[in-house]
Amino acid sequence: MKSILQSKEMSIVAIVVLLSITLSFVSPAFLTFENIFDILKGNAVLGILAVGMTLVIITGGIDVSVAAVTTAVCVMAGKFLTVLPDSPISILLLFIVAPLIGVLLGALNGILVSKIQIPAIVVTLGTMSMINGIILYLTNGTYLNSTSFPKIFVDFANFQIFGVSVIVFIFAIIAVGTWYILKYTVIGREVLAVGGNKESSIRAGINFDKVQIFVYGYMGLLAGIAAIAQLSYTKAVDPNGLLGFELQVIAAVVLGGANILGGRGSIMGTFLGVLLLGIMQNGLILARIDIFWQKVVVGTIILIAVSYDQIQYKRSKDKLAKIEVEA
Template sequence: MNRILTTIRKSKEMNILLVLIVISIIISIFNGSFLTMGNLLDVVKSNIVLAIMSMGMLLVLLTGGIDVSIASVISAVTVVVGQFMVHVSSNIVLVFIVGVLAGSLMGLINGLLIAKLKIPPIVATLGTMSIIFGVVLYLTNGTWITGIPQNFIDFGRVTIGKFNVAGSDQPTGIPIQFLFLVLAAALTWFILKYTVIGRGIYAIGGNKESAERIGINSDNLTLFVYVYEGFLIGLAGVVHTSIMRQVDPNAFIGFELQVIAAVVLGGASVLGGYGSVFGTLVGVSLFCVINNGLILMHIPVYWQKIVVGVVLITSISVDVIQKRMQEKKNVRVDIDENIQRFARTSVSKEVKTQA
């Protein structure tokens, strides 16, 4: 049984890829416009922010933690970035620096609460979520920030390559924002696969006590994870603003569940230790394709919420049940099966000297 489970676990990412392909085929049978370049580019563009944030969430889940404050953090980042551009400077580099600094700072607060004060991640991030959303609403009164400088809007419209798309007169290309997703995914992949920090994150997710016993500093790694996540959210916030060209402080309410669902769908375990960048990207794609399919098939939007909930509960149930089965299998008492006893050292010594 365990063997089957581990095989499934091992090829979980491949299975999800298979599901992605099957669902894509089904949707395109129902609606011919799904598999057009125009639609796919739209899907990509509208989910870049989700995908970037999912990289950060992957690290958090790997440590066995969770972060429900991410929607409030990205809201705050977009407000900070929007105000900065309107009132201070719209220098693209500066805007990015301000965005990632704001995100990292909020990640640092979460990290300190979780790693140093040892507050359970769900509680700490629920608290910061409420505080950050509150501050954002206090500062903005919930009103949109408009009047984003033209140079930033132009930057957001840059595309790579030019090709014709069916149903549109204008040639289009891959949006510049996609580059930031590639960057975030590549960086996360490199950290997880090729750095001591990344392997340490897997180690503390697999067995925190073992990790500490061999001298891995789990507090510092946890702190790193939340700061890095904040950094990516900062990046995502700027990217989001460049796509939307205005700031809506309420745009992200409920977004944390979508990110968590997409990452979990990609094979990451909420219990920590399992998950990969590749799997997460496939999970995010699957999640987006399902959402897009629902829209194309004219299924009411509230079904999206139901899908998110079902995805979350199903994936987490599988993890929990697997873990429980493994624990059940563990022998609690070493039962004495053989009465035969071992011969004494001195006896074997005597035998040796006689020989």
Template sequence: MTKLFQKKEFGIGLIVILLALILSIVNPVFFTAENILDVLKANSVLGILAVGMTLIIITGGIDVSVAAVTAAVTVVIGKMAVAMHASSWSILAIFIVAPLVGACFGFVNGILISKTKIPPIVTSLGTMSILSGVTLYVTNGEYMNSSMLPASFIHFSNLKIAGVSILIIIFVLTVLITWFIMKYLSIGRSILSFGGNPVSAMRVGINLTKVQIFVYTYMGFLAGIAAIVQTAYTKGVDPNGFVGFELTVIAAVVLGGANILGGSGSMLGSFLGVLLLGIMQNGLILAKINTFWQEIIVGAIILLAVSYDMIKRKREERSLAKVEVEG
């Protein structure tokens, strides 16, 4: 029981519950099943991207190009939808092509970071700028509406299983599959070892290049899935729809307990981080507070969470140094 209380996820889960209770008192509409499902559905894209970002942050990296990659893949989906408007194979084609295109973008990031040793933030800033420019050039910044999407895709976006939107199910499956990878596959253990101590990981035979290429490629793969979910949710393609969204993704992961310097993070924590951000956003809407406050809150959350991690790490280092001196 003591170990449970000490876990970061326990504290985050407690905050989620308390915030939900407060909002349900302020507005009883909040705690209805319909509203809770709406919160999950609206934050499915954020959740899918946060899952991939968790793996990158565990390795001590960062990827600020995720929003640009997702936007670029939504444009690919839109172009495919126009080309295959009357085809019954359009859904299958989109589900194959979108993740593969995203994975290719992620693979480029992974190769650049692992082979050239360019810092991840510099590499991803460069790819973000290139992708954003190409996306706007190709689309001329124009929005594609639902009339351009195949009827089969619109039907898919409205699909529910046992009353739960297919978009929520995709999000939850992404969390569960990634949790399985991290817990039971060798690549998952390698990712945790990399983040904990890269030098020690290399000494025990872990291929650090392989780990970095995998996490960035997997991030791109999930960005492709997120692009499908986003297109289905909005029933359109907006090339400008993800501007600044990478900060929200990072905030959700850090808020979920991942250490921005690497070495720690979990699927449950990131899921709770996404849920907490979603609840705060929904609460602002129900309380009729200007949604621009959300950006201020996200920025404050990043600063507070990172500051907390830095203070905690310094205390642990001082404590360890004291023990070594006494020994």
């Protein structure tokens, strides 16, 4: 019980509760059922991508191409929807084609990182630039709205279960499913082992290249699903809509307690990081704070949270080293 109360996740829960209470005084509309689920719906795409980024960061990698991949899948899926019939089969095909495109683009990153051994930041910066350039060339920045989509997709995007958007349920299923993969599957344990100590895991017989390709491929898979969520939320395709969004994804994961250098991270922590980021942004909007100052406030809080986490982590490592020396 003591270890649970002292965990990083509990400190984030405490911040979320404190921030929520404060914002409820600023705006009575904050702690309403509609607003809370609007926050979850509005940040579902961020959450889906952050879950995938968690696995990448645990292994010591980074993927700054995630927003570009999601946008690419959005564009291709949007074009695909315009030629599909107004039938339930269209939704099924969309959930097959979009993740498949994402997996292919993500696996490309994984192959370059693992087989050619190019640093992840270099690979994903390169693919991000290439994908963004190709998207803008092919679309010319053209905005595609829902009038071109089958009616059944629009109905799916508006579908609710017990008053909660289907997009929120997609996020929840992915978060729980990824938690299960990390905790109970062989590949999940290998991801954690590689993140904990790369050299030791390789000596233990873990295929490092396979793990790398898996995490980037899985990131691509979730980017494909996030693209569907984005299309459902905006009911449109905007080639510039997610520009710079990768920074928010990484921020959410780091806010959730993941170590940007690898070896530490959890799905629960990431979920709380997404929630914290969403609450901050929503609260600042309700407080009618200018959008420019919103960015300053959010950025400052992120820096403080990450700095505090790193200081606490270093203190715990120093304490452990001191105990080992005295022993």
